[in-house]
Amino acid sequence: MIPAAFEYHRPQGLPEALHLLTEHGDGARALAGGHSLIPVMKLRMSAISHLVDLQDIADLRGITVGSTIRIGAMTTQAELINHAGLATAAPILREAALQIADPQVRNLGTVGGNVANGDPANDMPGLMQCLDATFTLAGPKGSREVRARDFYESAYVTARAEDELLVAISFAAPAGGYAYEKQKRKIGDYATAAAAVQLQASGGRVTQASIAMTNLSDTPVYSAAAGAALVRTACDQSAIKAAVAAMLGDINPVADNRGPVDFKRHVAGIILGRAITRAFSRT
Amino acid sequence: MKKLHLEMTVNGKPVDVLAEPRALLIHVLREDLGLTGPHIGCETSHCGACTIDLNGKSVKSCTMFAAQANGATITTIEGIAGPDGMHVLQSSFREHHGLQCGYCTPGMITRAYRLLQENPNPTEEEVRFGMAGNLCRCTGYQNIVKAILHAANEMQSKEAAE
Ligand SMILES: Cc1cc2nc3c(=O)[nH]c(=O)nc-3n(C[C@H](O)[C@H](O)[C@H](O)COP(=O)(O)OP(=O)(O)OC[C@H]3O[C@@H](n4cnc5c(N)ncnc54)[C@H](O)[C@@H]3O)c2cc1C
Ligand code: FES
Numbered sequence: 001m002i003p004a005a006f007e008y009h010r011p012q013g014l015p016e017a018l019h020l021l022t023e024h025g026d027g028a029r030a031l032a033g034g035h036s037l038i039p040v041m042k043l044r045m046s047a048i049s050h051l052v053d054l055q056d057i058a059d060l061r062g063i064t065v066g067s068t069i070r071i072g073a074m075t076t077q078a079e080l081i082n083h084a085g086l087a088t089a090a091p092i093l094r095e096a097a098l099q100i101a102d103p104q105v106r107n108l109g110t111v112g113g114n115v116a117n118g119d120p121a122n123d124m125p126g127l128m129q130c131l132d133a134t135f136t137l138a139g140p141k142g143s144r145e146v147r148a149r150d151f152y153e154s155a156y157v158t159a160r161a162e163d164e165l166l167v168a169i170s171f172a173a174p175a176g177g178y179a180y181e182k183q184k185r186k187i188g189d190y191a192t193a194a195a196a197v198q199l200q201a202s203g204g205r206v207t208q209a210s211i212a213m214t215n216l217s218d219t220p221v222y223s224a225a226a227g228a229a230l231v232r233t234a235c236d237q238s239a240i241k242a243a244v245a246a247m248l249g250d251i252n253p254v255a256d257n258r259g260p261v262d263f264k265r266h267v268a269g270i271i272l273g274r275a276i277t278r279a280f281s282r283t
Numbered sequence: 284m285k286k287l288h289l290e291m292t293v294n295g296k297p298v299d300v301l302a303e304p305r306a307l308l309i310h311v312l313r314e315d316l317g318l319t320g321p322h323i324g325c326e327t328s329h330c331g332a333c334t335i336d337l338n339g340k341s342v343k344s345c346t347m348f349a350a351q352a353n354g355a356t357i358t359t360i361e362g363i364a365g366p367d368g369m370h371v372l373q374s375s376f377r378e379h380h381g382l383q384c385g386y387c388t389p390g391m392i393t394r395a396y397r398l399l400q401e402n403p404n405p406t407e408e409e410v411r412f413g414m415a416g417n418l419c420r421c422t423g424y425q426n427i428v429k430a431i432l433h434a435a436n437e438m439q440s441k442e443a444a445e
């Protein structure tokens with residue numbers, strides 16, 4: 001399991017990293033925590049001639065918490081879990097991150113790598129769609145912002161150009177109740193189905209709801225219809241049923257070693273029902 | 284591909300080594316530095332047999348290039364015992380039958396070592412969650428968990444006595 005040969009670079013700043021990506025074009029690839037990329041390289045499924053290790057770039061680190069929350073791309077899952085301010089301001093992040101992989105993987109795997117990877121099995125893309133996060137991308141021509149809800153095109157295909165780097169993820173501090181619910185075959189596994197729910201209520205009625213699903217299509221699925229089905233309801237069984245039905249209209253799972261399509265649709269419904277119930281109980 | 288000159292501190296000693304960029308850290312530790320304590324179980328980042336301590340964090344050294352560890356401080360199972368012999372965790376694993384074939388043990392103990400630094404007084408559930416990246420095909424985990432909880436206790440009372 002030894003990857004094909006490549007040249008290793010460890011730039012000290014963002015401009016240098018961007019320059020390396022432009023200079024080496026197609027064959028260049030950014031390396032964050034390596035816990036999606038290195039397995040792919042071992043299988044020789046990816047032709048990479050230049051690896052650009054981002055670990056020394058200070059501009060890609062740091063977490064700021066205010067009315068807007070900003071997370072540097074190179075923040076590890078472990079750093080995210082251990083950040084007290086973030087756990088208070090956006091507890092759904094910690095709840096989700098604790099369900100990703102295992103301690104060793106979370107010590108190296110980054111939030112930026114998780115969302116940039118484009119694997120529909122990753123948990124953070126759906127979560128960021130639920131939070132309506134914005135991704136800041138830097139490229140040779142400057143930087144731009146793309147909403148998480150517009151970022152994913154198909155499996156491993158995203159709005160990021162090959163010569164761009166993801167710098168940070170930002171979103172408004174979420175309000176109300178939350179839940180990240182995930183069904184997996186064993187601890188440390190990717191989701192059979194997962195649901196991110198953030199909702200607000202007033203006087204026992206839902207005023208706002210945001211719902212996104214993971215690993216049930218070739219991209220994460222933000223289901224506006226599922227959220228809308230909850231608004232103005234008391235979040236009772238019939239409202240949850242309507243939200244689940246709306247969500248099922250938006251997903252498109254395929255059969256694989258996690259189960260046949262019918263099973264995945266069934267699990268998606270159960271998981272979303274649980275997530276809504278828990279999120280509402282936390283409002 | 285041109286080899287890279289890498290410098291690290293491994294088990295308290297500065298080392299330097301020449302490695303290809305594609306060399307995985309586990310291979311450099313085992314083959315170039317002769318540290319065969321960290322094992323290769325799956326080589327696919329699932330089993331944790333290759334767990335080492337890197338800059339104070341548990342990581343799987345099969346899913347890291349040695350180049351990424353340039354400048355790092357590393358502890359492997361060879362560096363866990365003190366000058367007076369076995370670490371409390373090591374004797375506790377022996378006492379509580381925390382191993383059978385022993386293949387997973389270096390990774391288990393190296394991970395448990397860091398877990399007890401992060402959380403010196405864990406509950407059983409916290410031990411199980413904290414050890415979730417390490418697989419064992421023999422013990423059924425029961426005695427591994429017992430050994431770690433016992434070691435935590437012993438380390439706590441030792442500290443209180445000092
Ligand atoms: C055993 C195991 C279990 C796992 N379980 C889960 C799980 O349950 N849920 C889950 O979500 N993930 C899981 N993962 C994946 C893990 O979370 C990865 O760490 C994550 O998907 C990628 O982050 P990384 O920092 O390791 O990125 P890398 O592997 O370094 O990079 C991934 C991709 O993103 C690109 N990239 C990285 N950073 C940037 C950037 N700043 N700008 C542009 N491109 C970038 C890279 O070029 C590469 O193509 C698991 C991994 C393992 C090994
Ligand atoms: S050998 Fe590294 S995780 Fe199994």
Ligand code: FES
Nearest residue numbers: 383385419420421
């Ligand atoms: S003791 Fe045999 S694998 Fe754990």
